[in-house]
Amino acid sequence: MSSPSVILDENAKENGLAMMLADLINQNLEQNPAKHKVFRRINSVVAITAADAEVSLTMYFNRGSCLIFDGKVGNIKLDITTDSETLLGLTTVPLRAGLPDPLSQAGRTMLKDIASGKIKIRGLVGHPLTLVLFSNLLSVN
Amino acid sequence: MAHDFPSDAWAQAYREALNTSAAYKEAGKTWTHGCIAFVISADAAIGLDKEQGFVLDLHEGVCRKTWMVDLEEAQKQPFCITASYAQWKQVMHKKLDPIKGMMQGKLKLKGNLTVIVRFVKAAQELVSATAQVDTRFLDEG
Numbered sequence: 001m002s003s004p005s006v007i008l009d010e011n012a013k014e015n016g017l018a019m020m021l022a023d024l025i026n027q028n029l030e031q032n033p034a035k036h037k038v039f040r041r042i043n044s045v046v047a048i049t050a051a052d053a054e055v056s057l058t059m060y061f062n063r064g065s066c067l068i069f070d071g072k073v074g075n076i077k078l079d080i081t082t083d084s085e086t087l088l089g090l091t092t093v094p095l096r097a098g099l100p101d102p103l104s105q106a107g108r109t110m111l112k113d114i115a116s117g118k119i120k121i122r123g124l125v126g127h128p129l130t131l132v133l134f135s136n137l138l139s140v141n
Numbered sequence: 142m143a144h145d146f147p148s149d150a151w152a153q154a155y156r157e158a159l160n161t162s163a164a165y166k167e168a169g170k171t172w173t174h175g176c177i178a179f180v181i182s183a184d185a186a187i188g189l190d191k192e193q194g195f196v197l198d199l200h201e202g203v204c205r206k207t208w209m210v211d212l213e214e215a216q217k218q219p220f221c222i223t224a225s226y227a228q229w230k231q232v233m234h235k236k237l238d239p240i241k242g243m244m245q246g247k248l249k250l251k252g253n254l255t256v257i258v259r260f261v262k263a264a265q266e267l268v269s270a271t272a273q274v275d276t277r278f279l280d281e282g
Contacts, residue, residue: 016246016247017244020244024255027254027255050241054245084244085238088240088261140259
């Protein structure tokens with residue numbers, strides 16, 4: 001097994017969400033070689049908050065590597081906030097062109113959640129490609 | 142009759158509760174990914190001088206078997222969730238959602254997350270079924 005591509009900053013090692021996302025992406029990369037291409041294209045800073053769990057993190061992507069920090073830090077390009085269950089739902093929703101598939105029930109629900117503000121995405125207008133690539137990287141489908 | 146948590150009698154009663162849960166049967170009907178171990182961290186104050194665990198042999202919405210294990214055996218299972226006694230108690234009382242607990246680092250999951258994220262509903266029903274077991278908690282005398 002190759003060394004993990006997503007690693008945790010020392011202060012993020014007690015952040016459960018950070019551990020979960022690191023494991024999820026590393027396992028996705030291990031099980032699906034096509035994800036490596038996506039991973040190597042991301043050069044951005046993404047923050048994630050599970051509001052109900054009061055947990056947040058920042059992921060620094062640098063074309064094939066990712067370092068996760070506890071909390072929101074630095075120059076965040078894409079900032080995603082939702083509740084913990086919806087956040088996990090982002091990993092299983094069917095995608096079409098990297099975005100939730102409106103032809104599927106789960107995709108429509110997700111798009112409705114974005115429109116209603118249940119899922120808040122700041123930076124979407126300025127960094128749409130980051131969202132597409134990030135969604136693809138997280139997806140277990 | 143109340144059963145001590147954790148104990149083999151409790152685990153057997155839990156298996157029966159799971160197998161009478163229509164909600165779990167439905168949510169877990171496509172689960173073919175093997176056993177899940179639950180581990181309670183050592184806590185000398187309540188008489189747990191070492192970690193205790195039990196394994197659920199889950200398959201297609203049915204719990205085929207359950208048995209008590211030590212930490213080493215628990216960690217050999219495909220999935221292993223570890224938490225303190227107090228946190229398991231909170232989960233069983235539905236004061237702590239298991240997904241939220243994982244994101245907060247209160248429950249630690251070892252195993253393939255790309256599988257687990259597809260079974261959030263089943264995980265919630267696993268937890269709900271614990272309420273059907275008449276439980277005597279070690280810290281309640």
